[in-house]
Amino acid sequence: MFAMQHRLNTRQRNSVLKLRVATNCPDWNIRLGIIKACTEEIIADHEHGGGRSHWVILEELGIRIGLKRSVIQEARPLVSTQLCWLAWEALMSNRHWLEGMVANTCAERSNIPGYGKGIFRKHGWFGLERHRWGKLFGLSDDELEFFELHEEADIEHSNFGWNTIAEYAERLGVVDQVVQACHFNLYVWEQYLNGIAAAGDALDRGQQPSFA
Numbered sequence: 001m002f003a004m005q006h007r008l009n010t011r012q013r014n015s016v017l018k019l020r021v022a023t024n025c026p027d028w029n030i031r032l033g034i035i036k037a038c039t040e041e042i043i044a045d046h047e048h049g050g051g052r053s054h055w056v057i058l059e060e061l062g063i064r065i066g067l068k069r070s071v072i073q074e075a076r077p078l079v080s081t082q083l084c085w086l087a088w089e090a091l092m093s094n095r096h097w098l099e100g101m102v103a104n105t106c107a108e109r110s111n112i113p114g115y116g117k118g119i120f121r122k123h124g125w126f127g128l129e130r131h132r133w134g135k136l137f138g139l140s141d142d143e144l145e146f147f148e149l150h151e152e153a154d155i156e157h158s159n160f161g162w163n164t165i166a167e168y169a170e171r172l173g174v175v176d177q178v179v180q181a182c183h184f185n186l187y188v189w190e191q192y193l194n195g196i197a198a199a200g201d202a203l204d205r206g207q208q209p210s211f212a
């Protein structure tokens with residue numbers, strides 16, 4: 001469920017939602033920085049992904065754990081995923097571009113080292129997942145590259161977001177707004193991931209999850 005939904009989510013966020021933030025950003029270099037990060041996610045990542053986009057690498061992970069490529073490609077968004085896209089649309093389209101910048105990068109922040117405890121602190125959230133998926137599915141480090149690449153790519157992506165906010169939020173008078181935006185965006189991420197977990201549990205019980 002994660003492979004199927006997150007593949008769709010990455011495509012939606014990086015081909016639609018984050019580009020709205022780029023559109024709203026008046027600074028040329030920052031706008032290009034946003035688009036560059038999006039191209040790594042949806043077109044080609046030459047720095048960390050051997051020229052493949054992140055959703056393609058995720059598709060390969062899905063196949064390694066036993067999913068059929070056609071099943072992954074035909075997957076529809078869950079209702080919960082669709083609702084999160086609508087929530088993000090509100091948080092990323094008609095907002096100050098710095099609030100959008102928070103929306104673009106706040107979840108990538110949890111993928112980098114330095115927060116929480118244990119493996120999470122050492123390698124970030126995806127580092128923890130790499131470890132758990134490796135154990136659960138018996139996959140090698142190479143086979144878990146989707147997670148590993150994010151430990152690196154997301155340091156860049158999230159630093160770009162964080163540094164931009166540090167530089168501009170005070171000057172533009174939106175300090176409290178960006179903090180509030182971060183809270184809301186993280187709530188949406190929580191809903192999104194809980195939706196995936198609930199749908200996975202439904203499948204385990206032999207029930208059909210609700211698709212949009």
Ligand SMILES: [Fe+2]
Pocket residue numbers: 041054150153
């Ligand atoms: Fe990515």
Ligand SMILES: [Fe+2]
Pocket residue numbers: 041108153154157
């Ligand atoms: Fe990223």
